[in-house]
Amino acid sequence: MIRPFRVDDLPAALALQAVGYPEHLHDGEAAFASRVRVAPDWCRVAETDGRLDGYLLSHPWTSTAPPAPDVTLTVAEGPVWYIHDLSVAPHARGTGVGRALLEACRKAHPRARRSELIAVDGAGPFWTRLGWSPVGPLPESLRVKVARYGAGAVYMGRELD
Template identity: 45%
Template structure:
């Protein structure tokens, strides 16, 4: 079996990425196609795919964004959006690739790209109990303003805002 290849997440990946997203996230967190596709155009170098033999094993949607102001679930992003922070919007790993370290590889590759672009901070909203996973990658929970807490609440009752320096 060949090793996975990391590549930029591109429009050609969209059908498989949407299927994978629907398999790993609850329905209220699944982004509609226009919202998902808009993330491919915002800070595209931070969006990554891991594939083997033409099959998408995992993807990372990550884009530049303004600190402590994550976009709402399902929002279509303006392609001209930039920011001072690497926002990790979505990491999805297929069941067959879980436990292989492929998610960590995608995240670390995005960190390298972000640092090269001058970004020194990363943020995310940990959903569905994933906080421990993100802690192992150096993220820590942060105090949230009332506005940020309201946005995080839309990501589910166990959602937590987290950040780390790069």
């Protein structure tokens, strides 16, 4: 079942983040909660029988100006659907959970015309299969920011139908 991300989902989402991402990319509880607070309609979870299968943290934002990891947001505004974090539990990988989370958010925001994200830890091919592609050339300030996400991090974008 796909549903809105609730504050009581934080412990399970933080545990899933710890399994799915390198430590230098971890968001603390305050950063997670801030995204849910400022953009509740853009954040979703997938669960089966009360068990978290995955989550999506996203929000409206400004093009090519992504917030850094573990930053607490006070507002979320802009013309771009920025995907901050999509994580699928190991037990649910390959089942379409990630795609379902994205589709649920997209359906809730049909006026969004562009999406951007930073693909990390080798996730570029996954995002390419879903229609995102590398953005470039990047301004130097954005290139430096993306490099902080680790080797192989790629800034990606997609025009939405």
